[in-house]
Amino acid sequence: MELKQLNVLLADDDIDDCNFFKKALNDLPLPTDLTTVHDGEALMQMLNNETGMLPHVIFLDINMPRKNGFECLAELKQSDRLKDVPVIMFSTSNSRDAMNSLFKTGADVYIRKPGNFEQLKELIHHALPMATEKVFSNSQIKYILNA
Amino acid sequence: MAKTKSPDVDELTIIRKELALQTEKNETLVAELLVARKELVFQKEEKGKRAAELGIANIELAFQDEEKGKRAAELGIANIELAFQDKEKGKRAAELGIANKELAFQDEEKGKRAAELGIANKELVFQDGEKEKRAAELGIANKELVFQNDEKEKRAAELGIANKELLFQNNEKEKRAAELIIANKELVFQNEEKEKRAAELIIANKELVFQNDEKEKRAAELGIANKELAFQNDEKEKRAAELIVANKELAFQNDDKEKRVTEKEKRAAELIIANKELAFQNEEKEKRAAELIIANKELAFQNEEKEKRAAELGIANKELAFQNEEKEKRAAELIIANKELAFQNEEKEKRAAELIIANKELLAFTYISSHDLQEPLRKIQTFVTVILDNEHKNLSENGKYNFQRMQLAAGRMQQLIEDLLAFSRINTTEHEFEKTDLGGIIEEIKVELKDTMQEKHATVEVLELCPANIIAFQFRQLLYNLISNAIKFSQPGIPSKIVIKCAVAKGSQLNNSKLSAEKNYCHITVSDNGIGFEPHFSERIFGVFQKLHSKEVYAGTGIGLAIVKKIVENHNGIITATSELNKGATFDIYIPAG
Numbered sequence: 001m002e003l004k005q006l007n008v009l010l011a012d013d014d015i016d017d018c019n020f021f022k023k024a025l026n027d028l029p030l031p032t033d034l035t036t037v038h039d040g041e042a043l044m045q046m047l048n049n050e051t052g053m054l055p056h057v058i059f060l061d062i063n064m065p066r067k068n069g070f071e072c073l074a075e076l077k078q079s080d081r082l083k084d085v086p087v088i089m090f091s092t093s094n095s096r097d098a099m100n101s102l103f104k105t106g107a108d109v110y111i112r113k114p115g116n117f118e119q120l121k122e123l124i125h126h127a128l129p130m131a132t133e134k135v136f137s138n139s140q141i142k143y144i145l146n147a
Numbered sequence: 148m149a150k151t152k153s154p155d156v157d158e159l160t161i162i163r164k165e166l167a168l169q170t171e172k173n174e175t176l177v178a179e180l181l182v183a184r185k186e187l188v189f190q191k192e193e194k195g196k197r198a199a200e201l202g203i204a205n206i207e208l209a210f211q212d213e214e215k216g217k218r219a220a221e222l223g224i225a226n227i228e229l230a231f232q233d234k235e236k237g238k239r240a241a242e243l244g245i246a247n248k249e250l251a252f253q254d255e256e257k258g259k260r261a262a263e264l265g266i267a268n269k270e271l272v273f274q275d276g277e278k279e280k281r282a283a284e285l286g287i288a289n290k291e292l293v294f295q296n297d298e299k300e301k302r303a304a305e306l307g308i309a310n311k312e313l314l315f316q317n318n319e320k321e322k323r324a325a326e327l328i329i330a331n332k333e334l335v336f337q338n339e340e341k342e343k344r345a346a347e348l349i350i351a352n353k354e355l356v357f358q359n360d361e362k363e364k365r366a367a368e369l370g371i372a373n374k375e376l377a378f379q380n381d382e383k384e385k386r387a388a389e390l391i392v393a394n395k396e397l398a399f400q401n402d403d404k405e406k407r408v409t410e411k412e413k414r415a416a417e418l419i420i421a422n423k424e425l426a427f428q429n430e431e432k433e434k435r436a437a438e439l440i441i442a443n444k445e446l447a448f449q450n451e452e453k454e455k456r457a458a459e460l461g462i463a464n465k466e467l468a469f470q471n472e473e474k475e476k477r478a479a480e481l482i483i484a485n486k487e488l489a490f491q492n493e494e495k496e497k498r499a500a501e502l503i504i505a506n507k508e509l510l511a512f513t514y515i516s517s518h519d520l521q522e523p524l525r526k527i528q529t530f531v532t533v534i535l536d537n538e539h540k541n542l543s544e545n546g547k548y549n550f551q552r553m554q555l556a557a558g559r560m561q562q563l564i565e566d567l568l569a570f571s572r573i574n575t576t577e578h579e580f581e582k583t584d585l586g587g588i589i590e591e592i593k594v595e596l597k598d599t600m601q602e603k604h605a606t607v608e609v610l611e612l613c614p615a616n617i618i619a620f621q622f623r624q625l626l627y628n629l630i631s632n633a634i635k636f637s638q639p640g641i642p643s644k645i646v647i648k649c650a651v652a653k654g655s656q657l658n659n660s661k662l663s664a665e666k667n668y669c670h671i672t673v674s675d676n677g678i679g680f681e682p683h684f685s686e687r688i689f690g691v692f693q694k695l696h697s698k699e700v701y702a703g704t705g706i707g708l709a710i711v712k713k714i715v716e717n718h719n720g721i722i723t724a725t726s727e728l729n730k731g732a733t734f735d736i737y738i739p740a741g
Contacts, residue, residue, distance in 0.1 A: 039697065094294065
């Protein structure tokens with residue numbers, strides 16, 4: 001399916017990472033519109049506002065103030081309204097236990113934040129179609145993207 | 148010279164040839180003339196065109212002439228201006244002459260310095276390359292170390308827990324082993340006792356069987372004796388009847404034989420006495436026979452009872468034999484269990500030894516963290532400051548921003564390493580408790596935080612104090628973290644006010660269900676008037692890396708309160724936090740009053 005514009009929602013408390021993400025997304029040959037929130041509570045407040053449009057995909061950091069990525073993911077997947085929005089976990093951690101637990105809860109893709117901007121771009125470029133196509137194929141396969 | 152033809156003929160021939168040649172030449176010339184004529188016609192046409200162009204050019208030139216007249220006038224004015232400027236330039240030329248000499252000298256100097264800078268630049272470019280490589284390597288090494296830190300802390304925590312668990316299990320197993328040894332001895336003793344009792348019962352049984360036999364014999368004898376007595380009785384009754392007959396006979400004979408009266412009367416009297424005696428004996432024997440019947444019945448009853456008891460004893464014997472077997476089985480099982488425990492003990496000792504080695508490795512790791520891990524980080528920080536200082540002019544605004552963010556990130560990592568080290572040091576519990584005056588500790592902290600307190604107009608008020616049984620240096624860290632937190636999270640524009648209280652009270656008097664009612668606790672309260680937090684975060688704030696605010700708003704690693712909680716737990720205490728948003732926060736600490 002051709003999307004005119006992909007609405008991307010990023011939840012990450014780290015300003016540098018948010019800036020990197022925004023720059024990477026701008027550099028990609030995809031028409032995207034990025035919204036950013038800086039903690040889990042703000043994310044859930046925004047998504048639970050029934051009048052607002054749902055994003056096409058959510059990039060979710062794990063380590064955030066007030067409500068972390070695990071809690072947000074669990075809440076998302078328990079909501080009939082939100083459970084089908086693809087969630088790409090986006091974290092510095094490379095803990096396998098954490099990844100397995102996140103996939104069990106319903107995360108679609110896991111990106112480990114790389115230490116290289118070009119790699120960041122590639123990873124986002126790679127992950128976006130994987131997550132958005134999942135909406136239509138309902139694939140059970142989980143992906144870990146590691147630079 | 149020999150000639151065959153006349154010279155005239157030869158000449159004519161030559162002339163003819165000459166003519167023929169000229170004719171050819173003439174023809175060639177005519178052809179060339181035709182070409183030249185065509186060329187001329189073309190050139191004429193071209194000249195016509197050019198003449199027309201020249202006409203236009205003439206008009207243009209006339210216009211240009213006019214323009215030049217105007218410009219000549221302007222130039223007249225400009226000439227006057229130039230004459231003036233010439234004078235000025237003469238003056239300035241003189242000045243420039245001087246300046247030129249100066250510049251020539253400076254040029255030479257700059258040439259020299261440029262050469263030097265060229266060399267230095269190459270060197271710097273080379274060094275920059277090297278530094279980028281090393282910075283990249285350091286970045287990678289940093290990530291790896293951070294990951295290893297996480298992993299090792301997890302393992303350390305797991306090993307710590309496993310250590311405690313093993314120690315506890317060892318103790319439990321030693322207790323159980325000791326109990327089993329006691330139980331074994333007890334069983335052996337009981338076995339012996341039961342064997343003794345079984346032996347006694349066997350003897351008692353035999354005795355009873357023997358007594359039974361004896362009593363049956365006696366009963367049989369009594370039966371025979373009874374029959375004998377009955378027979379004697381019959382015999383005596385017969386003899387009494389005979390005696391009566393004899394008496395009558397004698398009385399008759401008495402009548403007849405008066406001589407023998409006296410003798411016979413005597414004998415009669417004797418017989419009467421003997422009769423009475425026999426009657427009496429009869430009665431006695433009947434009584435005894437009755438008694439024997441009763442005794443017989445009694446013996447029969449006792450026999451039955453003894454048979455019953457013998458049967459019971461037989462069952463009891465079998466039961467005891469069964470119990471004996473069971474106990475032997477259990478003793479065998481206990482021996483196996485004992486061996487198993489001994490083996491497990493050995494295994495656990497081995498693992499304990501391994502844990503000791505692992506602990507030593509962790510200590511080495513802590514040292515690495517405190518030194519080696521910080522070294523590359525410090526270098527990154529130093530390089531950033533060098534670049535920001537020296538290359539400030541060469542960097543774009545974006546470049547400067549990126550370097551500043553790099554500096555912030557490196558500073559944050561330094562803080563994380565320091566905080567994690569502080570957190571891991573709290574793990575080691577080999578510290579002595581001592582009665583300590585909290586007032587002294589608080590004064591020290593106030594001195595240390597003096598600058599921050601002045602900046603935020605903060606005050607620390609100590610309302611009540613009691614000596615507390617604590618690990619002094621850990622409690623100092625605890626109070627430091629709480630007080631500096633209170634100052635950090637103060638409400639903007641409102642002076643931070645921190646109140647500390649300390650009092651001893653019974654658990655039943657304190658408002659916390661986790662405390663033992665009968666125990667005495669040292670209750671320490673640290674409250675502030677800062678921004679506080681929503682009540683539902685009151686547990687979460689004690690978690691490692693848990694933060695309620697972005698680091699852009701309130702810097703910090705989220706370890707401070709985790710350290711506080713760990714220290715309280717090291718003191719076997721409880722800590723709670725109570726707050727509402729923008730209404731200050733209160734931390735209640737309860738530690739056993741020793």
